[in-house]
Amino acid sequence: MELTKSEEKILDGSKGEINAAAYRVLLAIGRATEAEKLVPIQWAHVSGVNYNTIGDAGVDFLREVAKGVHFKVRTTINPMGYDRSKPNALSENFLSKQMQIVKSYKQMGAIQSFSCTPYEIFRLPRKGTSVSFAESSAAVFSNSFLGLMTNKESALSALASAITGKSPYSDLRIEESRTPKVALKCKGITMNSETDYGLLGYLAGKISKDSCIAFSELKSEMDMMPAKAISSGLGTSGSCGMFTSDNMPERESIAIDEEEMSKAKDELNTDEDGDLILFGSPQLGLSELAYLHDLIAGRKFDRRCIIFCSRYVHDQARKIGLASKVESSGAEFMCDSCMCLSPLITRDNTDSIITNSVKGAYYMKSSNRVGVALKDMKTIVKTYSE
């Protein structure tokens, strides 16, 4: 990858060690993705905000980085560990480390979004704009549905792009690379719910070796709920950062069937029942809250039900009266955070959870180490409320 003279100077330390380190990261990912050059980006979305995901080394690292730089482009950040407006029983250590992380990002100029669905909250740049999104579900969603151009960035590569305002011109930032070579044929598979879409994405992520994959036989028009589910499923299991649902016959195709779908489900669905219902991985948007409200229709949950959503969505839902209607079912909102690696759910306080999210199921099972009953939202409401 060729750097300009001024970029070379920064790499050599003319703007200090943090900027030089940011360019070292861009150089490495540029080499990895065979980029020719760096291009400006308009928006960075950075992951690595929840203390549970980056640990003490991450806390110290961000504290040092924040001393030396200010973000060059609009930068939004992923969920943190808990809801800032609610009391919790987390340890002093967790709280102080989490606050330090938030402080570091704030110092660098990040918007305090604490959301994994920035595309539902913020003004979108026009199609074809280069961005740098680390949250895997947001990267896949933005490439596949919004025409934004991002590679499946890492927490550190998006941070480097936030600091420099640049990303390598490679892979999914180049129009020609956004045509998939391989198509997954999902003929005969019935997609009944958002959870099926999540499973299909999860399966595709395991199969795909490329950064873009096609689903043939899949409707290209999709509601928000299945769109978010398939994007987050794909982001969870693979290194693939985009999908299309066009139907080009000349491609190499791989057939998948119901059996593979149910195998993927068996892997994640470790329990038939659970103590706690969790919605919102990715965090729920207004349309999903409205759907949930329709399903509830005056019923009450027979166990604790937590809805993870961004504070923006929550506040809007509050304003239009939707939040209180949903709460009348006994469900509670949890803002600023997400179920994935949530410190609130541990093996000490929970045996197993119930969720409709494939991404949530994967992290609950493998990181939080609790059992998972994976069911779609409709079934969950029907089974666990009256």
Added chain:
Amino acid sequence: MYVVECKCIVKGYAEGEPIISDTPINFLTMIDAENGEIKDPNHNLYGKTLRGKIFVFPNSVGSSVGAYMLYSLKKKACGPLAIICSNRMDITTASGCAISNIPAVHLKHNTLPQVIRNSRALTVDGEGEQILIYQN
């Protein structure tokens, strides 16, 4: 001695015993940040440590936060000496290695040669874009 060509992503030089995963790695969920052990009970390297080894795997998958895992492991001195990606060098691995100064290369032909699989020790020479295998 065998020489395998590779592409350098993060410069550096390291000698050590390889630890090989045939399946992709999710750094966030599969590795224990405290000691560098593979903590996923379904993985064939379950219980083995990356500490002081040359970690060979196809590519990383899943969480973007995995990059911080490589940094944490390095800070705790329980990370790999070098990384070889046999399918593709993904952004999570490349950025994690860049910030942690872990030499990282990927194999030019996207397949893992038998000589690496059989080797007890190898040298990653990032600068020279080659992997040297002395003993088999």
